[in-house]
Amino acid sequence: MAMDSRLVEELANQLRRKRLSLLEGVAGSQRAARALIEERGSEIEENAQKHRIAGLVSCLNDRDQKMIEEIDVTLKRIDEGTYGQCASCEDEIGSExxxxxxxxxxxxxxATAREKRQRSISVNRSSEWLITIDSEHYDRS
Ligand SMILES: [Zn+2]
Structure with missing residues (x-):
């Protein structure tokens, strides 16, 4: 069953707004970092320190960029009409x-099953486990 199109439209608009503000945030902090490096260019003689500032910014941006990617995937799914459908079992995800x-x-x-599996991987790092998970993955695709 398809999702309520009004809800989908509402969520799509929300996601587009969120995406825009994330992009602005990423661009803004990059500008700020550049300005800081330029402004203090003479003070920050050491390259290491410049790298540290740049690294800090990219670390902050990584999270936002990952979120932007997630939103992109979601918007693509909305376009394709697969939104609201589980990517694994193809059941309805449920509007709630x-x-x-x-x-x-x-x-x-x-999602719960995957989380459990990921937890098992981190707890139990034996190669036997990884082989089991790998074959499971291939079966599905
Ligand atoms: Zn599912």
Whole structure:
């Protein structure tokens, strides 16, 4: 069953606004960092320090950029008409979950299962585990 088109439209608009403000934020902090480096260019003789500032900014931006990517994927899914459908089991994600987490690509069951699996990977790093997970992954695709 397709998602409520009004809800999809509303969420799409929300995501587009969010994307725009994230992009502005990323560009803004890059400008600020550049200005800081230029302004203090004579003071900051050491390249290491310039790198540290640049690194700090890119670290902050990484999170935002990842969020922008998630939004892009979601907007693409809206365009393709697959929005609201679980990327793994193709069940409906459910409007409640979508409303709470508009960029969700998995239904709650698949998301929980994946989380559990990821936790097992970090707890149990034996190669046997990784092989099991790998073959599972290939079966599905
Ligand atoms: Zn699912």
């Amino acid at each position: 979950r979508i409303r709470a987490l508009p960029t969700a690509t998995l239904c709650i069951d698949c």
